[in-house]
Amino acid sequence: MNLSILNGRVIDPAHAIDAMLDIYIDGENIIGIGAEPPGFKAKHTIDACGKIVCPGLVDIAANLREPGYSAKGTLETETAAAAKGGITTLVCTPCTHPVIDTPAVIELIQRKARKLAQARVLTTAALTRNLDGERLSDMVALRQAGAVAFTNAHHPLANTLVERRTLEYAATFDYLVLLHPEDRHLRADGCIHEGAIATRLGLPGIPEAAESVAVARDLALAEHTGARIHFRSLSTARSIRMLHEAHANQLPVSADVAAHQLHLTEQDIEGFDTHCHVWPPLRTLYDRNMLRQAVRDGLVKVICSDHQPHDADAKNAPLPSAAPGISGLETLLALVLRLVDEKVLDLQEAIARVTCNPADLLDLPYGRLKVGQAADICIFDPNAYWKLDTQNMLSKGKNTPFAKPVWEFRGQVTHTLFNGEIVYKQSS
């Protein structure tokens, strides 16, 4: 598209830019930032006066459900939801059916996503075949097909020897491995954090140790194998302390947290609220505060949606049998901006955690504004107050705890551009 975005406040953390600048786009790419390129004639203009113009968001943890679980979500619905949330690059998990453990599934997803052209969809691939935790996947072939990292997702490896081998093999080619730290024996049949609320409500608990035991094990194996590992969605203060120590020991290890973990705690489960049934579980206020501090200190550089759309039936059950997860694409930016209002981060730091930082983690050229690069841009009104109404959500999953009246957000996406095209425009 031939387009100019005028009068906006441009924030591009990758280049430490925070200034009133105009942006010029031709075709798929940005062709000018600041000064108008000579001879450029914009066919369309967006007046971004009073708005913030930042790189399109990069979300490294989205379950898009296709192929296999189209009742919960499809590439069409979920990329539309991403566009509405200002997200232009999605990294999907391998938890599809069939699992992303062959190049064919990656090609299927990418072909469809390209055709839909609402957001860039990249894939992680299964660390073990069919996520069975026993046999290595064909990592090199999967990487060549486009997999950006490897993970066993919500099926943490139980066998430490297999984990050692997967890390060694990944390290051979310097592939990044994403680990969800959880000891499944300690987790047992737990569904919420083992603490005061679980004790009162008589809900089976997941002890903090289920995570920290796995973090300790994963760190030991990472050190032993030299693999690059990234912890997905940490939930406990103890994990943060262990990550801190690992950094002090120069281990190549990083971590992210899910946006909802920075706002909710076990207290939100009161009344058996199945929308607060998430994985890993919501922990204590202390844990939440330590996660916030880690995000502030830069120990945790990436915030993700951990998007898990579900059909209504999956949540319409007593809490222990309700499916865990939150449909999070449409609230990611709002929850991150809330951290600015709550003085956890400044605006530039906040945007970095959902743009260039996740892109850098996966060595991707996105999440930044650069002449000659794809025009992936999110424009939002930082002063717009809004409430989430599940009826207006574009994701197939309406499962969110943030649609309650107590949640009022500040900062709403008005336009999303992906590859130079307007893929979302707020209706006025």
Place this chain on the structure above:
Amino acid sequence: MKSNIQLHPNGRLRHLLTIEGLSRDILIQILDVAKQYAVLPGEPVKRSRLLQGRTITNLFFENSTRTRNTFELAARRLSADVLNFDESTSATAKGETLLDTLHNIEAMHSDMFVVRHNESGAAHFIAEHVAEHVSVINAGDGRHAHPTQALLDMFTIRQYKKDFTPLKVAIVGDILYSRVARSQILALNTLGVTEVRIIGPRTLIPTEAQVLGVHVYTDLREGLQDIDVVIMLRLQKERMMKDVLFPSESEYFRQYGLTAETLEWAKPDVLIMHPGPMNRGVEMTSEVADGPHSVILEQVSYGLAVRMAIMSMCLGEMP
């Protein structure tokens, strides 16, 4: 906890899902109403036509013939029609969702569901989804609550100890998995007892147990000092096999079993209670179970009266 879900806007009882959030006044009212229905074995039963024309459905997703029978008998003594629905013969076993099952039974014009389910929160879930005129009584959900059992225990205590406030009560055994214990602790504290203790090995005590409003003891002798009422909980053997909670029944009995000797540590007029079914020789000796301090069978008799009281308060005018 959205406990107000249990009350009508005018403060009257609508559902009984948990003791949490119910006032002392409501608990006392239930015990007072139950007193009018209470009879001991051998005495003539009390009947009422209060719930004539009403339908009460026992919705049991977890087997318990005994509990179901007492609810059924309580309903019949109040002249209600009773529908029994067991999971083993139900459509949920064939894949129907809980909500579909519920709406199907609701279509048969049931006025009350008595629900037992193996998942914590199931009764709340059902109460949130029933029609305006329908009441729900929780007959045990997972590890969460079993309020009618707790109330019949309170009724039994009240029959023998006139005043709750000076009492020190000890609950012994598997607190971790016990919905009965959670409801008993809440009821005892709401009724204003001096102290509630829980006694057991660390494997059977939930994390942060003190939030329940109890003092935790791991030693039976210490825990029984000055105690007025001892409630022994059932050890569920099926569960103990799945999780490694203690080494053996004999070792458990040696550490936490009630015998004539260990009973000496409590007050001389101590009451011994057990929600049943009891494992003789594991929780206590037969000598204790059948001895002068035991009120275990009285608990069963009073269970009927308490359930009649709750049904009549939720569905009927005050008798």
